[in-house]
Amino acid sequence: MEPDVRSDAAMAHTHVRMSYLDALVQAQLEEMDRDQRVVLLGEDVAAHGVTRLIERFGKSRIWSTPISEGSFTGLGIGAAINGLRPIVDLAGASFVYLASDQIINQASKLQYMTGGQIDIPIVFRCCMYCLGSEAAQHADRPYPLFMNVPGLKIISPTSAADIKGLMKSAIRDGDPVLVFEDTRLWPVVGDVPVDPNHLIPIGQADVKREGRDVTVVAIAGAILPTMEAVDALGKESISVEVIDPRTLKPLDDRTIMTSVAKTGRLVIVENAHRVCNVGSEIAAVIAEQAFHFLKRPILRLSAPDIHVPFSPSLEKDFYPTKDHIVAAVRRLI
């Protein structure tokens, strides 16, 4: 993926180049500086999770937990109800299943079930590991499951500036927010605003590349092969508009619809399994509300309805690749 390219000399004072992972840590550092109530909980976080945060805040703000995902998540929810603003680090997104009862039955519901008496300002971090021979129990991308739960907000930013701005918004939010990070984005470098109040509102998509012919919506880590594909297609004079929803819930339907109104063609690329994924939802919304703009059928690229394999030869083409995306876009032209 190309970093944000801005040549304005003024940027030197307002922005700093850093990786996605550094921007994520910077967001937490600034918010922990700003608000004493922000604490970090998770397995091994005090040992080797985030050295910069430990050095600055010590162990009273950063808690290494026993391997009890269900209950340290619930403990974070209880702490949020009683005045703290925890960031619960669930490490691998595959572990979120262990915590899902507390996230779904408690965090997502108590604001509603108590008639608005209970605020739950909490962030759950879930890291998605792809293409690393992690095999099926360490490589899931479970965000579509949580999209079907009312009361949760879900973000999946793809650039360093976006993760900083959205993570900060998530920490300041009054409700539970799930952060799904594709770990392949961690090393991606970009220009990140230094302003400690650089916030990106939850629920706003971003047009990552403007184009005329086809709209490609790329979710989380799928942005990487999408940008490669778009560059290749540009050489064939096929102009692709790339939209990164950045927030999966609430989805910014309007930005996608505006683009489809212009291009009339839509491809959705993501790494979750095919059945009932984000692409299903976007396709349904566009079919319901923008069918008349479509010149061609909507195409969805995703992982198949098969578990993530261990062997590199099986995992190599498991997720949508540059070639898959190029072929899909060509089909619509």
Added chain:
Amino acid sequence: MTGTHRSHGHPIGKGARLDALMAELMGKVSGICKGRGGSMHLADQSVGIISESGIVGGGIPLATGCAFSAKLRGSDQVSLCFFGDGAVNQGTFHESLNMASLWKLPVIYLCENNGYAMITSVAESHGQPDIAIRATGYGMPGATVDGQDVRAVFEAAAQAVTRARAGGGPTLIVANTYRFDEHNVGLITPGPPYRSADEVEAFIRDRDPIRLYRAVLLGEGASERSLSAMEEEVREAVKQAVEFGLQSPMPHPKTLPHFIFSSPPSNDGVSDTHKGICSNGA
């Protein structure tokens, strides 16, 4: 405080408004949870009740988290966590008691052991039936008290509060009690009865905590007249609460999406999803 699906009495004990509790049972707009919680989920933040969990064992981590926050903020709050004999077989019980002990959190785990998880007895579901001795395994004190004895429960809880406030950490209290009625209204269990009619009758006759405590008070010199007056006062308060509930309106269907988030959503997409089946304009 966190409660369970059976926690009707706990909010009264904590001082929640009786009329708002009753209205909640009726699903009224004046209910303590605006008709969104109902019988199994009474909460009253104003008196410290954060939730009652319909998921057995679901409230145990939440109470532990409230205690975690109290400790970090240096507050003198103590969490009181109610659950039953069934919940101690959930992973949340084990995981939470371990963390509370590890971090010396100010929390009281109060197990109301009524002998049955719905219809399955403790003997049929516990490898060893003494729940209080589990506390030893977590490095905290565990005590069994007669749950029908008001003073015994009060004293055990008071000791645990003192210990928690002094930084001594959590306590497990097992209050042995009995369920006079069925698990839920209208429950019919096919097959042979899981408990005998004699057992139920004997508990109601001989072990009712209110009657037992009444006898204690009379024995200590309280007058029959003052106790009767108190009972009449309670009957009147309940009557008024029922009247309040009956007079209150139901929530308006238009208010269905209220309280999903702490502040109203600004994103159009959200309001569309809230429309649910109506989003196609139907």
